[in-house]
Amino acid sequence: MVSGVIKGSVVGPLTFLVFINELIEILDSYRIKVEFFVDDTKLGLYVKIVNSVDTAVLQAALNALCLWADNWQLTVAIDKCCVLHIGKADKTPTVYLINNAALPAVLSCRDLGITIKHDLSPSMHITDIVAKAHKGGNAILRCFMSRDVDMLTSLVLNYVAYALI
Numbered sequence: 001m002v003s004g005v006i007k008g009s010v011v012g013p014l015t016f017l018v019f020i021n022e023l024i025e026i027l028d029s030y031r032i033k034v035e036f037f038v039d040d041t042k043l044g045l046y047v048k049i050v051n052s053v054d055t056a057v058l059q060a061a062l063n064a065l066c067l068w069a070d071n072w073q074l075t076v077a078i079d080k081c082c083v084l085h086i087g088k089a090d091k092t093p094t095v096y097l098i099n100n101a102a103l104p105a106v107l108s109c110r111d112l113g114i115t116i117k118h119d120l121s122p123s124m125h126i127t128d129i130v131a132k133a134h135k136g137g138n139a140i141l142r143c144f145m146s147r148d149v150d151m152l153t154s155l156v157l158n159y160v161a162y163a164l165i
Helices: 012-028 052-071 123-143 149-164
Strands: 033-037 040-044 108-111 114-117
Touching: 012 033, 012 052, 114 123, 123 149
Parallel strands: none
Antiparallel strands: 033 040, 108 114
16 A cells, blocks of 8 residues: 555544645645545535636645645546536636646536535435435335335335435
8 A cells, every 4th residue: 555544444534634634734725625524535615716816726726736645646536526616607617627637517516415506406406316216116116016005105214215315
């Protein structure tokens, strides 16, 4: 193992915090907050861009992230990165780069199980939940011969509703 933290070890969480602490300080100097989810890092790039200075600061923070990752022999999962513009759409949206690769601008993205749209409407998230519920309900109907309403209700409540949480 060249770099990183061994998963499943007893000291893994502490080692991860020591390992990642420098990145927090670097990005904090650009007014960017870092969020953690289990043993993964998510950059909270929820930045209000009002002028070209804000755009330059965000790109400088992304460059600092790349430099830090290179120093620690880590890779940034660019395929998991995107840019979601919330609010009024720019006529010429800014292209942000990580390791000279342009981040795709999207109209919606999935974040910790919630689908977020550019206009913050919940319609796409609700559509995803309803589709999952239909898929689970149809699987129950295909797998069980019985059409006892009490049993089917119990199955839906225990398997379909639980899967949506």
